[in-house]
Amino acid sequence: MSYRSYLNRKILKNKFNFIPLIILIVTVLVCLVFNVKNKAANSYIVDAKDNIRQGKQALQDSQNDLKRKKLTVSDRKLDLANIANEKKDIKTNQTIIRLSHQHQWRAAYQQKVRQIQEDLTVAQASKGSGSGLINAMKRDRLIYQDLASKNLEKQDDDFPTQGISYSVWASKTILPYLLVLAITFVLVQVYGDAFEGKLNKNKLLPISKVTITTQNILNGSFFAIVLWLLTELTAFIAGTVVSGIGALNYPYLSYAIGSGKMLLQNISKLILPSLILQGLAIVFIVEITYFIVTLVRNRLAALFVILLLTLGLILVTTVVEPLQRIAAFLPTTYINGISIVSGQYGHAIANNRISFVTGVITLLIGIVGLYGFTLVMNTKLKKF
Amino acid sequence: MLSIQNVTIKTRQPILANFNFEFQPHKVYGLIASNGSGKTTFFRSVMQLIPSVKGKYQIDGLPIGKQLQKIVYFESSNWFDDNLSGLDYLLFIKQIWGSSIDIKNLIQDWQMIDYIKLPIKKYSLGMKQRLLIGLYEVSDAKYMLMDEITNGLDEGNRDKLFSKIKQLRDNDKMIVISSHYKEDLESICDYELFLENNTMVVKNA
Incomplete structure (x- = not known):
């Protein structure tokens, strides 16, 4: 049995190593259930129904107002205008619902775009409207225009349920945190097993230290990538079974790198680059796990340091400003691949240097650099 | 030949000072010392x-680190x-030591057939010790350092181990075996090494 097979068996024969996989899969499935429930409560059809109900109430109020005898001419005029607007709105919303039920997405969304455009005109004319509201309207208009042109059903952006969108959502929302936790938990056990107290048992094996280091990193990376792909695959299959596969040309809200201009890109265009970034970031996390375990030689202490350097950095970068300024040079930034390639991450922390290219460069430098550093530590320093 | 040149070992307390010795193939050495005197530290x-x-x-003139195959x-x-099986080991x-020893025979010889494929966590101490002896044997290495390997063995298996050690010696192996008890090793050793007060005294058995 080769050293590689030996390492593989150490991972596969420890039942505790399957717990993170089970937790990941259960989390993905539970989140899908939540998304399905939230989708029912948040869809634009529900909004349209709410609008109809509110419109009918407003219509009745205006009609009651008209029945009052003492009305000035201008008030009467205003009431009549309101009644006409409410009737029009109700009709538009009823049309949107009807067309949506008939799966005539293009026609339904053209109505929706018109509706948003009217609201946007009013909001822009009004001094009280904040830029947040106006930007949200512009974003919605952009999305419905794109969906109308492609004749696609709208997904709830925050709670997608279709196979493609849900697996992308899971890779953005769940995996950067839970996957990192799972990888470090398992690999700290596996790598830590080479040490008995402070003694490195691997030093007894008639294999070169370069082979030992390389095999450990390769096996860890293989395991972590399989864990990641299995989770993604589960999200994709579960979403597809529940709501259908979805469309590869579904629009994904993005921001242009540099200018920060809001735009939509086909989800298909983002999947491969985001997978590349996430895959490289996973390899980096495996390397840092191996490096710290070898350095610290105590599982619990190593786990603490690794989580601080990986998960801690991933979480803190989004809130600590000095870190946001150097986020482009932190390999951990790129674990959230989809947010990076869509420009959402850079936009959120106001750092326009973060892109797919900087990600690949940073990660490759990080991976090669840390590998070299680990090799030097293992081969040149006597203690190791 | 495993040569030790002017070695001084110190942990919390001095273990060995300026020790020189040459361990020759085709010989069995018994390392005898009381608890805590540094037998394991010496091997480490x-x-x-x-x-x-x-x-x-050095082994055959080269640093040990370059001769781990031997x-x-x-x-x-x-x-x-504990999660791996004896067979895995x-x-x-x-493979790692590049040996040509027949594993099947070895398993039969040490009566490990019933449990060799089970995870080691299911083994008793005696079963683990038999596996440990099996590992030395399967490595087919020329130099073997055995630290209190008789622990946990019943009388029958201990006799078997000693006869195996004699066989290995006859196959040109060098074996250093440690124990607390001189009587344990008398019957198989060519030389006895007594580790006490920072010194190692070597005597013909």
């Missing part, structure tokens, strides 16, 4: 698991990964 130092204060260890040391059955050691 030979295998470079811990640094020595000074001196060097020497085997597996400190204790506590070092096993035997296959691994056989």
Whole structure:
């Protein structure tokens, strides 16, 4: 049995190593259930129904107002205008619902775009409207225009349920945190097993230290990538079974790198680059796990340091400003691949240097650099 | 030949000072010392698991680190990964040491057929010790350092181990075996090494 097979068996024969996989899969499935429930409560059809109900109430109020005898001419005029607007709105919303039920997405969304455009005109004319509201309207208009042109059903952006969108959502929302936790938990056990107290048992094996280091990193990376792909695959299959596969040309809200201009890109265009970034970031996390375990030689202490350097950095970068300024040079930034390639991450922390290219460069430098550093530590320093 | 040149070992207390010796193939050496006197530390130092204060260890004129194919040391059955099976370890050691020893015969010889494929966590101490002996045997290394390997063995298996050690010696192997008790090793050793008060005294058995 080769050293590689030996390492593989150490991972596969420890039942505790399957717990993170089970937790990941259960989390993905539970989140899908939540998304399905939230989708029912948040869809634009529900909004349209709410609008109809509110419109009918407003219509009745205006009609009651008209029945009052003492009305000035201008008030009467205003009431009549309101009644006409409410009737029009109700009709538009009823049309949107009807067309949506008939799966005539293009026609339904053209109505929706018109509706948003009217609201946007009013909001822009009004001094009280904040830029947040106006930007949200512009974003919605952009999305419905794109969906109308492609004749696609709208997904709830925050709670997608279709196979493609849900697996992308899971890779953005769940995996950067839970996957990192799972990888470090398992690999700290596996790598830590080479040490008995402070003694490195691997030093007894008639294999070169370069082979030992390389095999450990390769096996860890293989395991972590399989864990990641299995989770993604589960999200994709579960979403597809529940709501259908979805469309590869579904629009994904993005921001242009540099200018920060809001735009939509086909989800298909983002999947491969985001997978590349996430895959490289996973390899980096495996390397840092191996490096710290070898350095610290105590599982619990190593786990603490690794989580601080990986998960801690991933979480803190989004809130600590000095870190946001150097986020482009932190390999951990790129674990959230989809947010990076869509420009959402850079936009959120106001750092326009973060892109797919900087990600690949940073990660490759990080991976090669840390590998070299680990090799030097293992081969040149006597203690190791 | 495993040569020890001017070696001084110190942990919390001095273990050995300026020790010189040459362990020859085709010989069995018994390392005898009381608890805590540094038998295991000596083995660890030979295998470079811990640094020595000074001196060097060589096999056939080269540093031990470059001759690991020729020497085997597996400190204790506590070092096993409990989730792996005995067979996993035997296959691994056989390949890594490039040995041609027949594993099937070895398993039969040490009566491990019933449990060799089970996870080690299900083994008793005696079963683990038999596996440990099996690992030394399957490595087919020329130099073997055995640290209190008789622990946990019943009388029958201990006799078997001693007869196996004699066989290995006859096959040109060098074996250093440690124990607390001189009587344990008398029957198989060519030389006895007494470790006491920072010195190692070597006597013909």
